Amino acid sequence: MxxxxxxxxxxxxxxxxxxxxxxxxxxxxxxxxxxxxxxxxxxxxxxxxxxxxxxxxxxxxxxxxxxxxxxLPYRRLALPEVSKPLVVSDNKEPEALIRKVYANMGRKDLTPFSIGAPSGEILPLAKLNKEIMYATREMAASGTGYEPLQGNEELLRLIAARSLAWGGRLREDELISTAGGMNALSFCMMALAKPGDTIAMESPCYPGSLQLARSLGLKVLELPTHPVTGVETDALKKVIHKINLCLLVPNFNTPLGSCMPEENKKEVVALLTKHNIPLIEDDIYGDLYFGTQRPKCCKAFDTAGTVLLCSSFSKTLAPGYRVGWVAPGKYKEQILKLKLVHAISSPAITHAAVASFLKSGRYEHHLRKLRSTLQQNYLHYIDAIAAYFPEDTRISRPQGGLALWVELNKQINTTELFDAAMKYKISIAPGRMFTLQDQFENCMRFSIGLHWSEDVRLKLKQLGKLVTSML
The missing domain is CATH 1.10.10.10 (Winged helix-like DNA-binding domain superfamily/Winged helix DNA-binding domain)
Structure with missing residues (x-):
């Protein structure tokens, strides 16, 4: 070992x-x-x-x-440009495009570059099946009863212990389990904001977060974001008096894969704390680092309880198990009230199964293998893109996570590319999905969570041909 x-x-x-x-x-x-x-x-x-x-x-x-x-052939490819969203409030949600892309989720005949989750081929499915069986056998009433409102105590204790890896000192009584990461984000937004409030986010940003904010009647202010270092702190300073709350994915966000330097995280937390603006921190990709050390969370620098740290095991272990959690700081009672009203209890069996998987030490072993696999996938992808795509293609340089952002020639419309690629049973995520503004039409996000194979390489080659033909 x-x-x-x-x-x-x-x-x-x-x-x-x-x-x-x-x-x-x-x-x-x-x-x-x-x-x-x-x-x-x-x-x-x-x-x-x-x-x-x-x-x-x-x-x-x-x-x-x-x-x-x-x-390394990819070194000739430049980085994507720093995003330059407008400071606007008339958001244009790409609802039809998002529905079209995700309507194909689960199709067995597709190569789903569009789905930002690890495929079952690189997950420990057999071991998870055993944990489900064990949980069903050992739990009271075979897991058919309700959990405590705050969540599975063993799971929360183990999550708190793992917080030491990123400089946190969480206690289990500071955590609340949720039915996945989006459920945690939803509770946080509902607790902190009312219709008409403005939330600041990175640009580009995960479509689910954008849709959630809009469904709650919030205005979204998109912030300029660097493909390597994340959200531009100077841009946040300029709009600090226009926002009511902030949602960031500091570690390996999707779609850029950027990771905020530690000093930037400190600066952002200090700035928001000074203005009493809550920060919802989505750390769903933090465990998927390619280097030797896990990056810290913004929560590590929170002294006032204004950072609400959300995460889940959906991107590392079991997307369908819906095992998430939130460390809500001083907003704990508001989150508990919302959970009682909207959920009553988290799914008992899957939460107990994940707790057992963590306790056995298998999770850390799995993470080491998964990180290595994703890093190799990333290198395979960028080598293929360098070989098969036009020379003016730009690609991100993620140091972890599941996303690779590709910026094409301005002539290329990736929504049109999506339609062309589907004829070859290839699904991509067009860049317009990741914004509420008219931008990123020539960009797309690849998920590197697929099992690498000769077929995946050939599908990237086919995409490169399609891009070239559209110029």
Whole structure:
């Protein structure tokens, strides 16, 4: 187990140095023997690390010479531009487009690049099935009864313990379970805002959050967002007196995959606290980091209880189990009241099953494998895009999460591309879905949560042909 952990940690570290350009194309890497000495690992583990890096096309071997860094084709592709949304209130919801894209969810004959969740092929389904059976057998009344209002106590205790990984010191009595992440966000918005209030969000932003805000009668103010560092803090400062609350996804948001630097998180929390503006923090992707350390949450810098931290296991373990939670700070009683009115109880069996999975230690093992798989997928995707898409294509550089943002030539309309791709049984997420304004028409989001295969590569190649034909 320790060797497996070291293998992943060392290979991920070297991969990150190559991606970041510290090791450049043609550079010779340390020898197998040197790697053993430096990291106190066995010869087999060292060889396994190099084989892993070769499998990701990051390095290649030369007989009698050792291992060298390969040329990465995606490096010629630029980053997407910083978004420039207008400060407007006449939001135009892309409802018809969203319905059209998600109407195909669950179709077995599609390659669903549009669905931002891990596929079942990379999830521990057999182990989860056993946990469901165990929960049904062990729970009172076989799990048919109601849970306590606050949630499954064991689950909340284990979530609180895991908060240490991102600098949090949560207690189980500070947490409330919910039926998934969207349920947590919904309770927070309902507790904090009334129709006509203005909520600030990143731009582009997850369509579900935009639709939720609009359904509650809120005005959405979209903030300029950098593809690497996330929301522009200076832009937030300029509109601070126009907003009533804020919703951010600081760690590996969708669709950009950006991750706010720690100093930016501190600054945002301090700014919002000063103006007594609540921050709903959606940390649903925080566990899916590609590096060696989990990024901190904004909640780690919350001293006034004004950050409501929401998350779930939908993007890491079981999308359909609907296991989410919120650490609502000083708004705990409002959230509990809403949960009582709207839900009464969280789903008992699935919440107990996830609690058991966490307690066994299997979740951390699964996360290590999942992070490695997603990182490899990301590299496969960008290599394919660099090979098959036009040279002026721009791509994001996520350091975690499930999303890859692609910006095409201004001539390309990705809503039209969606219709063309569906003829080849390929589903994409057009950029217009991720905004309430007339922008991102030439962009799209890929989910990297599919099981990588030759068929996926060929579907990306077909997409590249379609894009080229539309120019």
């Amino acid at each position: 320790k060797e497996d952990f070291l293998y992943l940690e060392i290979s991920n570290n070297i991969a990150a140095l190559i991606r970041d350009g510290v090791f450049k194309a043609g550079d010779r890497l340390p020898s197998v023997r040197m790697l053993c000495q430096e990291h106190h690992i066995s010869m087999n583990t060292a060889k396994r690390i190099f084989l892993e890096l070769e499998a990701q096309s990051l390095i290649h071997s030369k007989p009698q010479s050792g291992y060298f860094v390969s040329q």
